[in-house]
Amino acid sequence: MNAKTASTPQTILIVTGVSGAGKTTVLKALEDLGWEAVDNFPIRLASQLLEIPVTGRQASPDIPIALGFDSRTRGFDAETLIQQIKQLQNQPNLTIRTLFLDCAGVEIERRYAETRRRHPAAPDRPAMDGIAIERALMDPFRQWAETVIDTSKLSAHDLQQAIREQYNNETSPHSVITITSFGYSRGIPHNADLVFDLRFLRNPHWDNILRPLTGLDEGVSHYVEADPAYHAAMEKIRDLLRYLLPLYDAQGKAYVNIAFGCTGGRHRSVHVAEQFGRWLREDGFDPAVNHRNLTSRPIDAIEEPANGANKNSAPQGNDIT
Structure with missing residues (x-):
């Protein structure tokens, strides 16, 4: 022009x-x-x-x-x-x-x-x-x-x-934000600035119906959200990010990488990463959401049982997709 x-x-x-x-x-x-x-x-x-x-x-x-x-x-x-x-x-x-x-x-x-x-x-x-x-x-x-x-x-x-x-110009008021879900079994993302461990939530892996699904599926989302600790914990994390992200902006931090981890990186972390992507957009940010281990091959032996569940009652093997 x-x-x-x-x-x-x-x-x-x-x-x-x-x-x-x-x-x-x-x-x-x-x-x-x-x-x-x-x-x-x-x-x-x-x-x-x-x-x-x-x-x-x-x-x-x-x-x-x-x-x-x-x-x-x-x-x-x-x-x-x-x-x-x-x-x-x-x-x-x-x-x-x-x-x-x-x-x-x-x-x-x-x-x-x-x-x-x-x-x-x-x-x-x-x-x-x-x-x-x-x-x-x-x-x-x-x-x-x-x-x-x-x-x-x-x-x-x-x-x-x-x-x-x-x-400061309003064409770029915020840091570039990336939200990543990951599995601890494959290591923490090397560029993560903020890491939240979600292994305190009950694990959908040990539900035979939910096991082949992911955190993108409605059934898994309902299961994770039904954990008694879920809503209070998510609200506290959301409040923390609302406080920290403007401070990063004020310091001119170009990139902020937020990572949510669970054991395998397919269920809890995926659901929570998607949820925080929506919440941050509501708060005026524009995060990119990435699921590092969504298509990874899980290892049954490293998955911790759900609260009170006996993992030996679940089918064994490593063919979890």
Whole structure:
């Protein structure tokens, strides 16, 4: 879609500053928030960029764009670039914002020493010389930018958090959530952040009618939900997730993997994973639900008996599907 025909103004954030102040960290944080981030972009080509049709999974002209540049960008001249940005600001279909990243010279020098990189403005001289040269080049931008962030005392995490607080966009308000059901007999998922053990619930495996079914079947769901501990436990887990998930969002955690486990990964965990998928959607999240061991071949010997049941009364063998 052509930017000139967009129904709402296209948001563009100009991200610049002195080298070593955190421009790359900022652009990555914005990208995680759903922005389209382009580094070392010639500002004079911004109008042409907006003419390019948006494609891909988030094909929307409303996605905000972050354009990063510094003194190394081709054709850099502070006064000329400021005039070019002002011309863009006059276009009614654009909303232009500017962010300048600054940092104390001694801190920039320390960062370059730690990374063993040479300062781009003085590759064959001490870093402080390059810092002084670049600061003079970038000063017009610092004076003109609407927002200045001094990163001297900020860690990369602190800077990311500051960007999330100031530029969070509603195109990606939540972490990407995956709910996985699994069987403990085959190990805990390696990427699980939160693991809930459901082996306190009675086991449908030892019901001869329910054994060949799965947690996706109504009969198994009714059986699991009839356990006296089920409703109170599920409500407590739901309350915990309602509390934790917004905290993960606030910390900018990109992915949250929630795992529900039972012995074989076919009955209790499958039902509960499906149930929490529905509940989280009701709460405004959009989880993906994955059943790791739904089609696995169970081993009868490792299944614990249902409450009060004698597993020896059930047919023996490993041909459980």
